[in-house]
Amino acid sequence: MRDSSIIKTTALEYSYSKEFQALADINLHIQRGQIYGFLGPNGSGKTTTLRLLLGLLKVQQGNIEIFGQELHTNRSDILRKVGSLIESPSLYGHLSARENLEVYRPIYGASIARMDHVLQLVGLGQTGRKMFRQFSLGMKQRLALALALLPQPELLILDEPTNGLDPSGIIELRELIKKLNREEGMTILVSSHILSEVEKMVTHLGIIFKGSMQFQGSIQELFRLQEYSSRLLVHTSDNDAAIRALYHYHPERSGETLSITIKDFKQAAEISRTLFEQDLDIYLLQPKVHDLEQLFIDLTTTPTLTPSHE
Amino acid sequence: MNLLTSFRTELLKTRRTSLWYLCCTAAILVPFFMFFDYESGEGLNELKTDPWNIYFRQGQRAMNIMFLPMYIVLITTLLPQIEYKNNTWKQVLTSPQSTSHIFFSKLLVIQVLILLFILLHNLFMLVSLTTKSVLYPTLVLWEHTINWMEFLKMNAISYMSILATLGLQFWLGIRSKSFLLPIGVGIGLWILSAVMVAELHWPYAKYFPNVIPMMVVFPKLAPGLSTLTLISVGYAVLFLGLALLEFNTKKVKE
CATH class of the missing domain: 3.30.70.100 (Alpha-Beta Plaits)
Structure with a gap:
């Protein structure tokens, strides 16, 4: 039987220095087809975890498996099937939207038609020769999303993707994420520090606080925890x-x-x-x-009061 | 994913950057200044005896002593700055290319910029000399020929002599977020080299990486051209090896 696990981390730990342990015993488990919300306040370890998943940081302790393969030994094969947006958009200010995607198109082996498609998908098909640095923050974020979608990824990792988006942009992004999941079967890991932003689109949640997981499970399990408390x-x-x-x-x-x-x-x-x-x-x-927001605050302020659901 | 694909994407990133303008500007400087030189009768008389070879030889001296080292310092700083300035390292490093490919494709772009600089320098030297011959009718170019072997050897030596500086500056440029640090170090080492060669006459100066391009154009200072170029290549291998090692291990670059 085929293992449907897309991301599996085992006892993942990371320290930036001897005094500061950023992550402790992180056991993420994300299945194919899930929209997984990775939540936690600023500085809780979300970005460090995502950087480890993308190979931007070297694993110090623990293990990461993506698509059932070890990240360390299959980095390029794995990254070919992963689209990512880490924090702020990472694109070239002196190039146009199309040129920016053209930089990565041959690396991912994407077709010109695919490039045009993702540009249309994020509403940037008509930006012409306008430079990336002249874009609004929302447009920059959408182009970064287009780049993440360029390789037609099986796994999409989005770190705080709503940064800089106006309310209608946030709603559009939410709908797009649901559509990608539903129609293209993409597994999506989306991080945020605001529960209300992701609760309407995710199927599963992981809540991290001070480098350790406070909750992991389906959204229904979180609702049960909400009732319980x-x-x-x-x-x-x-x-x-x-x-x-x-x-x-x-x-x-x-x-x-x-x-x-x-x-x-x-x-x-x-x-x-x-x-x-x-x-x-x-x-x-x-x-x-408790509303979910209050529960989230409780989980991320008094972590010892509630057990980890893993 | 092959190196050629990575190289093509690196070239695309340089579109509309100052690197190409810098290449053209730096290449025209020596021919431009030399055009206004030789105004004294003595200099012109000397040039008349073997115009092509003397003009190109003197052009190479000026290029090697100052303009080529400064050009190297600038391009090895500006190219990695494309990633630092745009905060794009993380996107580059999460793309499915090996870090070695990223490193070598950037290095290849630098080689293209250096070779283009040398080519343009020679082209502008040709324009400079032919224009001069129009202004000074006594300078008859068609009666003389260029020594092609010497010309090609001269260019090859210039290229090889700069490799030590290139290795060091590329290492500094790719590891430093700051724009000023590699430029400051590069200019500082160039000044030190000039002092070593012109003032101190230090016997071991030829082992100093930044001195090599100066010494190869003054064979009297350090005989043994092949030794100098070998030292330069050796330094380049050492510095680039260390740079690659560091680039492969230090993952987050911001």
Whole structure:
């Protein structure tokens, strides 16, 4: 049976210096056909991971397999099937859009028709002799995306691709990514530090914080985690008595209210019943469901509170 | 992926850059200054005896002493700067070409620029001398012939003598994000070489890489042309070898 794994890293570690370990025990697992969102705040290790995946940094410890082949020994073969956009657009300011792609076209063995197609795809087919340095930031980003698509890659790695794009540009990019995944079967790894930017397009997520993975799984698994970490806000006529009555729920006092972690709304009903049985007047009983953004913030600020789902 | 493909892409990157303008400008300088030289009767009389060979020999001296070394310093800095200035190293290094191919294709572009410079220099020298003969009718060119063997040998020696400087400067240029550092080092070493040759008369000066292009045009200073060119080639192999080793191991260039 064919292994559908596209990217597999095993115990990947990287240090820029003895004092600063950028990555620790990174085990990415990306399957064919996934749109994998790689999330984390700035400085969490996303770009370092992507640079290792593209061979821009040498692996110090651990192992990287792409398309089932070791990156270290099959670098050129692997890179022929990978399109990438790392951070800011990397193109030549003194060349036009077409000339920039022409630089890489023979290297990837792409046809002129393919070059024209990707230029049309990103809406830069009519830029003529206009130099890359005269482009707006959004146009630059789109040309960098065209370059990433030039080799008709099986794997597309995009590091913060929405940088510099206006809201409509972001929506267009999102639609394009979904289209490439759906129609051309491309596996896409897209990094971002904003969850809301990627949650609408990804099928799977990896969340990294301070160089280690906090979560990895499908978007549905993240939603389950979100439910798991919902909270109930309670305010009664006697909060001290309420704490005693609800001690096995580990309530936390927060000013005038108590905050209790609940697994589902059934538990909220149980708590309400307990308080009623204790003859306490309930002034407030408010379930507070975490939105994904809050969950992301929690995962990337208090990493020890939640287990890694791998 | 073959080296020729990488070389073609490297050539394409130089389109509309200052490298080609620099090549033409630098090649015209010696012929231009020499056109205004020989105004004294004595100089002109000497030139009349063997105009082609004397003119080209003196042109080669000026080229080797100053213009060719400075040209090397500039092109070996400007070519890698295309990647640094545009922040394109990461895209180049994630393309499916080996780092050795990237390195050698850049080096090949430098060779093309040097050979074109020498070719243009000779062409402009020809124009300079023929124009001079129009201005000074006593300078009769068709009565004299050019010694082609000496001419070709002269050009080959110029090329080989500059390889040591080329190796060092290419190494500096490809590893340095700063534009000023390789240029500063290049100019500094050229001044030091000129002082060594003209003032200090240091006996071991011929082992100094940047001195070689100066010495080959003054055989009295250092006899043994073949030794000098061999030293130059040896230095080039050493510097380029180290540069390649470093280029292959140090991955991120920003």
